[in-house]
Amino acid sequence: MIEARLKLAYSGFGLDVDLHLPGRGVTALFGQSGSGKTTCLRCIAGLERASNAFVQINDEVWQDSEKGIFVPPHKRALGYVFQEASLFPHLSVLTNLQFGLKRIARNQRRVDMAQATELLGIGHLLERHPQHLSGGERQRVGIARALLTSPKLLLMDEPLAALDSQRKSEILPYLQRLHDELDIPVLYVSHAQDEVARLADHLVLLDNGKALASGPIGETLARLDLPLAMGDDAGVVIEGQVISYDHDYQLLCLQLPDTLLSIRVTHSPMEIGQALRCKVQARDISLTLHNTEHSSILNRLPVTVVSEMPADNAAHVLIRLDAGGTPLLARITRYSRDQLGVHAGQQLWAQIKAVAVLA
Numbered sequence: 001m002i003e004a005r006l007k008l009a010y011s012g013f014g015l016d017v018d019l020h021l022p023g024r025g026v027t028a029l030f031g032q033s034g035s036g037k038t039t040c041l042r043c044i045a046g047l048e049r050a051s052n053a054f055v056q057i058n059d060e061v062w063q064d065s066e067k068g069i070f071v072p073p074h075k076r077a078l079g080y081v082f083q084e085a086s087l088f089p090h091l092s093v094l095t096n097l098q099f100g101l102k103r104i105a106r107n108q109r110r111v112d113m114a115q116a117t118e119l120l121g122i123g124h125l126l127e128r129h130p131q132h133l134s135g136g137e138r139q140r141v142g143i144a145r146a147l148l149t150s151p152k153l154l155l156m157d158e159p160l161a162a163l164d165s166q167r168k169s170e171i172l173p174y175l176q177r178l179h180d181e182l183d184i185p186v187l188y189v190s191h192a193q194d195e196v197a198r199l200a201d202h203l204v205l206l207d208n209g210k211a212l213a214s215g216p217i218g219e220t221l222a223r224l225d226l227p228l229a230m231g232d233d234a235g236v237v238i239e240g241q242v243i244s245y246d247h248d249y250q251l252l253c254l255q256l257p258d259t260l261l262s263i264r265v266t267h268s269p270m271e272i273g274q275a276l277r278c279k280v281q282a283r284d285i286s287l288t289l290h291n292t293e294h295s296s297i298l299n300r301l302p303v304t305v306v307s308e309m310p311a312d313n314a315a316h317v318l319i320r321l322d323a324g325g326t327p328l329l330a331r332i333t334r335y336s337r338d339q340l341g342v343h344a345g346q347q348l349w350a351q352i353k354a355v356a357v358l359a
Contacts, residue, residue: 079146
């Protein structure tokens with residue numbers, strides 16, 4: 001369990017949060033610029049000293065203002081990854097990594113050089129210097145260096161923000177591997193919802209220094225009462241299990257959690273039984289009264305209408321749906337809502353193009 005109660009006041013800005021977060025997996029601190037994400041991260045790291053704070057990472061207390069406890073940043077068992085990798089330019093990749101490894105006593109090392117280089121796919125880069133690396137390669141080296149300190153908590157402050165879309169696509173699979181293969185809790189700062197949807201298990205929504213919501217990502221993204229539902233990229237995260245693969249058409253079939261319902265997704269081959277996380281955008285779901293078998297839309301799910309609220313566009317509404325226990329969001333026009341007579345408790349069919357599912 002990660003506990004962080006932080007109060008900090010600047011001129012024109014104040015941070016006031018009380019967070020109780022999972023002690024494993026990836027927790028995303030999400031919000032617009034100026035919402036307090038980085039300040040929160042820096043307080044947990046001890047780089048900013050909140051005037052009133054309690055910070056505990058599993059069984060270790062790093063700060064307790066009431067008891068006068070403040071562990072300085074260099075004594076906190078954490079790794080910190082910034083927007084820029086900040087590698088030493090005069091050192092090779094290998095000696096940059098060794099710098100991180102030397103920070104931790106040999107008998108306390110939980111991540112070794114071979115594991116870090118394999119996880120981040122940088123074994124072939126060890127003799128290069130930072131100026132001969134791409135932006136994505138530099139960031140992967142920076143993450144590996146942070147891991148080699150064997151942290152009890154990994155802090156990542158918008159690690160993809162300085163990269164173009166191609167470099168982001170290059171590095172995201174490595175971040176997913178860290179999530180899947182390492183038992184180190186991660187606090188991940190971002191303002192990109194698609195990025196968070198790919199990586200996070202738990203989501204904290206920050207606004208103006210306060211936490212508007214904190215909870216499992218699937219449920220939090222589906223809440224209609226949060227600003228997340230208002231954006232054009234609003235949608236939900238589904239983690240399904242691979243039950244078949246069609247090599248001819250390159251289609252995965254994913255079974256949704258705790259139900260016999262399934263969806264098809266365009267994807268490269270995966271083993272049966274593997275888990276796959278995907279995002280379904282609200283704008284990519286259409287609704288119909290009846291199941292239409294002859295259609296180019298491959299995914300047709302029986303759903304129940306849960307609730308509705310106006311969207312940011314006056315012509316649109318957001319509909320929350322239940323597909324066998326999996327929440328979905330649909331963004332449709334008010335005209336379509338009225339034509340279908342949409343109301344809470346109504347049984348409908350949700351239609352989702354296989355090519356629209358982001359996996």
